[in-house]
Amino acid sequence: MSARPAPPLPLRNRKSTMAQQPETRISATTPRLDVAHLAKTYGSGEKSHTVIEDLTFTVDAGEVVCIVGPSGVGKTTLLKCLAGLHPASSGRAAIDGRTISGPPPEMALVFQDYNRSLMPWLTVRKNLVLPLRHLKLPAAELKERCDSALAAVGLSHADNQYPWQLSGGMQQRVAIARALAYRPEILIMDEPFASVDAQTRFDLEDLCLKIRKDFNMTILVVTHDIDEAVYLADRVVVLGSRPARVLKVVDVDLPAPRDQITTRSLPDFARQRTEVLSLIKRPA
Amino acid sequence: MRNVAIRNWVIGTGTPVLLLAAWWFLSANSTDPFFPPLETILIRFQELWLFDHFQSDVLLSLGNLFLGFAIAAVVGVAVGFATALVPPVRWMIDPLIHFLRGIPPVALVPIFISLIGFGTQMRVTSIALAALFPTMIATVDGIRSVSNDLMDVARVYRLSRKERVFNVLLPAAMPQIFSGLQVSLQVAFIVMIASEMLGSSQGIGAMTLLAQQSFMTADMWAGILLLGVIGFLVNILFSLLKRKVLSWYIGSRRMARAA
Numbered sequence: 001m002s003a004r005p006a007p008p009l010p011l012r013n014r015k016s017t018m019a020q021q022p023e024t025r026i027s028a029t030t031p032r033l034d035v036a037h038l039a040k041t042y043g044s045g046e047k048s049h050t051v052i053e054d055l056t057f058t059v060d061a062g063e064v065v066c067i068v069g070p071s072g073v074g075k076t077t078l079l080k081c082l083a084g085l086h087p088a089s090s091g092r093a094a095i096d097g098r099t100i101s102g103p104p105p106e107m108a109l110v111f112q113d114y115n116r117s118l119m120p121w122l123t124v125r126k127n128l129v130l131p132l133r134h135l136k137l138p139a140a141e142l143k144e145r146c147d148s149a150l151a152a153v154g155l156s157h158a159d160n161q162y163p164w165q166l167s168g169g170m171q172q173r174v175a176i177a178r179a180l181a182y183r184p185e186i187l188i189m190d191e192p193f194a195s196v197d198a199q200t201r202f203d204l205e206d207l208c209l210k211i212r213k214d215f216n217m218t219i220l221v222v223t224h225d226i227d228e229a230v231y232l233a234d235r236v237v238v239l240g241s242r243p244a245r246v247l248k249v250v251d252v253d254l255p256a257p258r259d260q261i262t263t264r265s266l267p268d269f270a271r272q273r274t275e276v277l278s279l280i281k282r283p284a
Numbered sequence: 285m286r287n288v289a290i291r292n293w294v295i296g297t298g299t300p301v302l303l304l305a306a307w308w309f310l311s312a313n314s315t316d317p318f319f320p321p322l323e324t325i326l327i328r329f330q331e332l333w334l335f336d337h338f339q340s341d342v343l344l345s346l347g348n349l350f351l352g353f354a355i356a357a358v359v360g361v362a363v364g365f366a367t368a369l370v371p372p373v374r375w376m377i378d379p380l381i382h383f384l385r386g387i388p389p390v391a392l393v394p395i396f397i398s399l400i401g402f403g404t405q406m407r408v409t410s411i412a413l414a415a416l417f418p419t420m421i422a423t424v425d426g427i428r429s430v431s432n433d434l435m436d437v438a439r440v441y442r443l444s445r446k447e448r449v450f451n452v453l454l455p456a457a458m459p460q461i462f463s464g465l466q467v468s469l470q471v472a473f474i475v476m477i478a479s480e481m482l483g484s485s486q487g488i489g490a491m492t493l494l495a496q497q498s499f500m501t502a503d504m505w506a507g508i509l510l511l512g513v514i515g516f517l518v519n520i521l522f523s524l525l526k527r528k529v530l531s532w533y534i535g536s537r538r539m540a541r542a543a
């Protein structure tokens with residue numbers, strides 16, 4: 001399971017739904033993804049429900065950042081705000097200094113409910129092709145992108161099957177392959193490896209690090225698995241609950257390249273996972 | 285698995301054959317003017333429908349049926365989409381839908397029959413109008429029940445409006461649209477017959493009613509038999525189409541049940 005070396009990222013149509021904000025200049029210090037005092041309240045009036053009150057963190061270009069936090073804290077809500085699916089109630093999320101006000105063209109999102117995010121009337125390959133249609137790629141490139149994405153997640157053999165013919169873990173990998181074929185600059189994944197077996201999980205984690213290296217992709221991953229977060233991330237954002245807030249951003253200083261066996265057996269690995277774990281365990 | 289399929293097929297075709305045989309033998313010596321022997325009916329059936337009136341009446345009726353149904357299907361789906369997606373259209377059509385929802389589609393047939401004038405055009409129009417509503421309502425319901433998750437996917441991957449309509453909403457709503465089409469087909473069939481009985485001198489319905497009124501019972505039975513056969517064949521055609529278009533849905537349902 002390894003991605004074939006693929007051509008560099010194509011220049012994408014940057015005419016996005018993002019508001020142009022002349023006052024914010026893109027400089028060397030502008031983070032790729034900037035979440036500042038973000039708040040999200042569902043509903044209004046009596047029935048309103050504040051999920052996120054004041055969330056601030058950044059992700060730099062080419063970084064892998066993991067978000068961990070208790071179930072129901074609002075991680076999915078946060079990702080949907082970043083993907084431009086929900087408007088923020090206050091504060092803002094920005095890409096390269098431009099406020100996100102609709103789905104940004106350089107971003108792909110792997111949804112948590114993978115089985116409800118694939119089109120059941122399309123075969124695996126056609127699921128991958130659907131988001132690419134409007135890019136009007138040459139047929140050869142279209143095929144190459146799908147082939148390499150399917151190979152990367154180990155599903156080359158399943159391209160003619162329907163999602164509902166596959167196991168949960170395979171469906172999740174199809175959803176990941178769809179995002180890979182889209183070749184986003186920023187990849188956001190919501191508990192992407194939750195229902196795959198341990199071996200596949202390790203493979204997908206390494207795939208994640210590989211595409212970051214190959215494409216200089218910026219990757220944000222929500223996970224429940226603290227070991228996974230420490231293994232993958234350059235930084236781990238630990239969320240505390242009700243309403244969601246950042247408890248701490250833990251810098252992970254483990255050497256690159258990471259390796260499932262050697263990295264996980266480093267004393268530093270144990271120290272950092274203990275740090276994250278104790279943050280989560282601590283009564284809020 | 286194979287054996288069950290064969291058994292079902294034998295039962296499915298065997299029962300009608302048995303019933304026909306029973307009819308044949310029980311009516312063989314009948315002198316009752318209202319229940320002529322099946323043999324007589326079949327002879328009239330062949331004489332009437334297979335050659336004489338095939339083009340003038342049978343094809344005419346079928347043509348009206350398919351034209352009316354096709355118009356109803358296309359317009360029903362289109363109006364359904366507009367109602368679900370365009371707010372001003374929704375404000376106009378929604379009250380009508382709420383009103384119609386409580387009424388069985390067949391109960392609306394008298395309204396459309398009273399609209400029937402003379403001439404093919406009017407008949408096709410009334411078939412189309414009557415058959416429109418079940419498809420339209422099913423389409424609206426189908427689009428409204430498309431999951432938010434799928435629409436979120438469509439937005440994240442920035443599908444165009446056209447792609448969202450034709451590549452996401454339409455296929456996702458297709459199972460419900462098809463159940464609407466099925467009802468529309470039944471309604472179209474009923475209105476087709478009724479329109480000929482009431483406002484025409486041509487067509488299977490008109491011939492059948494005429495036979496009844498002139499006490500040609502065998503001819504009447506031959507007409508009823510023909511309508512039955514046509515209804516049966518049309519339903520089979522529809523099922524085949526459905527099985528082809530919705531194979532993904534049938535497969536996924538079977539999978540979900542097995543799990």
Ligand SMILES: Nc1ncnc2c1ncn2[C@@H]1O[C@H](COP(=O)(O)OP(=O)(O)OP(=O)(O)O)[C@@H](O)[C@H]1O
Pocket residue numbers: 042043049051070071072073074075076077078112
């Ligand atoms: N569309 C919505 N409308 C109203 N409330 C919502 C909506 N979506 C989520 N919520 C609420 O927001 C809170 C956070 O949900 P969210 O799905 O973001 O949590 P999560 O951290 O992703 O949880 P998990 O780890 O279990 O996936 C929950 O209390 C949920 O009920």
Ligand SMILES: [Mg+2]
Pocket residue numbers: 075076077112190
């Ligand atoms: Mg979640």
